[in-house]
Amino acid sequence: MENYLFEVCANSVESCLAAQAGGANRVELCAGIPEGGTTPSYGDIATAREELTTTRLHVIIRPRGGDFLYSPLEQRIMLKDIENARRAGADGVVFGCLTPEGDVDLPLMERLMEASEGMSVTFHRAFDVCRNPMKALEDIIALGCNRILTSGQQPNAEQGIPFLKELQKKAGERIILLAGCGVNEKNIARIARETGIHEFHFSAREEVTSQMQYRNEAVSMGGTVHISEYARPVTTANRVTRTIEALTNLG
Helix, strand or coil, X not given: CCCCEEEEEECCHHHHHHHHHHCCCEEEECECHHHCCECCCHHHHHHHHHHCCCCEEEEECCCCCCCCCCCHHHHHHHHHHHHHHHHHCCCEEEECCECCCCCXXXXXXXXXXXXXXXXXXXXXXXXXHCCCHHXXXXXXXXXXXXXXXXXXXXXXXXXXXXXXXXXXXXXXXXXXXXEECCCCCCCHHHHHHHHCCCEEEECCEEEEECCCCCCCCCCCCCCCCCCCCCEEEEECHHHHHHHHHHHHCCC
């Protein structure tokens, strides 16, 4: 049996608990999923830490959606968020910073790495929009990051299989590649088989309908971004288990 590890992208403490019940090794706790994930509240982190007993807790450090070029003010926020994650007992943090030219922002990353000492560090999918991924790979290894979350610079990991395979060969044992974005029970085995990657990041969400009986669907809380106020995606233990078993049952 291959030694696979499974990380669930959890959008709430509820999703963290479902990930644990489904057998996930680790969660990445995020808010702002429609924006690609932003830093969750201290309350979310602390409560997840209290509730998770067998699953490791990583926290995304991303002050906003959009690009990965951060202002001095945003950098201060990120450093304070790392402090909060440490204070709440997180096992790891997840971040990534780029220069205007699309390279890894080494001075800022070094500051964030120093603040994260003692915690596991994942360089997130900022990697997928960097200018020169092979140079970025070497820079991230030199920084001492533990892993890179990547879809192989494609919209999802299944489309990124050819480059993920190349990246895995180049990385070797020097850093962990975490294949993520669009990983599910239908494609995880193929991604593993064709890339040689052993860690996988997926959400395993299903839509849960609100229990509200009175509804005013003419009003949107998001203004110009109209999403359903009466349904929300939540990780389910059943889907986490199905995704893991789609790979591990092959042996």
